[in-house]
Amino acid sequence: MSELISLQDIHFAYPGGAPVLCGLDLTLSAGERLSIGGHNGAGKSTLLHILVGLLRPSRGRVVAFGAERAEEKDFYEVRRRAGLVFQDPDDQLFCPTVAEDVAFGPLNLGKSRQEAMAIVEEVLARLDLAAYRDRITHKLSGGEKRLVTLAAVLAMEPDVLLLDEPTNALDIDNKVRLTEILLSLPQAMILVSHDHGFRNDIATRTLMLVEGRLTERPPRCVAGRSPAAPAA
Ligand SMILES: Nc1ncnc2c1ncn2[C@@H]1O[C@H](COP(=O)(O)OP(=O)(O)OP(=O)(O)O)[C@@H](O)[C@H]1O
Numbered sequence: 110m111s112e113l114i115s116l117q118d119i120h121f122a123y124p125g126g127a128p129v130l131c132g133l134d135l136t137l138s139a140g141e142r143l144s145i146g147g148h149n150g151a152g153k154s155t156l157l158h159i160l161v162g163l164l165r166p167s168r169g170r171v172v173a174f175g176a177e178r179a180e181e182k183d184f185y186e187v188r189r190r191a192g193l194v195f196q197d198p199d200d201q202l203f204c205p206t207v208a209e210d211v212a213f214g215p216l217n218l219g220k221s222r223q224e225a226m227a228i229v230e231e232v233l234a235r236l237d238l239a240a241y242r243d244r245i246t247h248k249l250s251g252g253e254k255r256l257v258t259l260a261a262v263l264a265m266e267p268d269v270l271l272l273d274e275p276t277n278a279l280d281i282d283n284k285v286r287l288t289e290i291l292l293s294l295p296q297a298m299i300l301v302s303h304d305h306g307f308r309n310d311i312a313t314r315t316l317m318l319v320e321g322r323l324t325e326r327p328p329r330c331v332a333g334r335s336p337a338a339p340a341a
């Protein structure tokens with residue numbers, strides 16, 4: 110399988126803060142749907158932000174789409190090819206209407222207005238959001254905003270999807286719909302989620318972020334027994 114993204118020995122701390130990532134390694138290959146779990150504050154969102162160059166590690170290498178990425182200009186291509194759905198939709202949506210928010214990416218990539226609007230119609234229809242086309246973005250509910258952020262990222266036809274808590278605020282019907290949509294997509298993805306059921310439905314591989322590094326998911330405890338205990 111060809112490697113799309115790799116992080117090597119990444120170290121990171123926010124200014125004046127304790128270390129968040131301490132020698133973290135990660136590889137994402139074509140066709141993989143990698144899920145990352147870990148407790149609140151473990152550094153999952155930080156990791157995604159480092160991947161697209163919104164934060165810079167103090168040590169380590171970011172390699173994406175065949176090249177090492179270190180400076181701001183190196184990350185332009187990464188942000189175009191790796192679509193990040195932010196944990197908080199309000200960090201992502203900034204246009205007056207849904208259609209304009211979804212059109213923003215394609216227009217920015219050089220599509221004509223007509224081409225961009227055709228993409229908007231197609232993506233909104235795919236996510237069952239056609240009725241939201243002319244709604245005022247900041248007046249949408251939390252779950253509606255979450256779906257619009259996904260539409261805005263899919264509209265850019267990225268090679269990789271980076272999804273930070275994509276089921277936040279979604280009702281059960283929309284969670285099922287999101288699961289179907291993600292499973293139907295050809296793109297490799299990194300999925301950060303606290304939702305075990307969702308992770309199990311989607312992921313081809315699961316890692317946990319613990320003490321600043323990624324580790325294989327620990328085996329599930331059987332009730333009343335530690336994972337290492339022999340079977341009765
Ligand atoms: N801008 C910031 N400035 C200082 N510290 C920050 C900043 N953003 C995050 N942190 C801290 O860095 C650590 C990692 O945060 P991060 O948001 O990456 O965690 P997370 O694993 O995504 O958590 P959650 O599951 O709650 O979304 C936390 O201790 C958090 O308080």
Ligand SMILES: [Mg+2]
Pocket residue numbers: 153154155196273
């Ligand atoms: Mg987070």
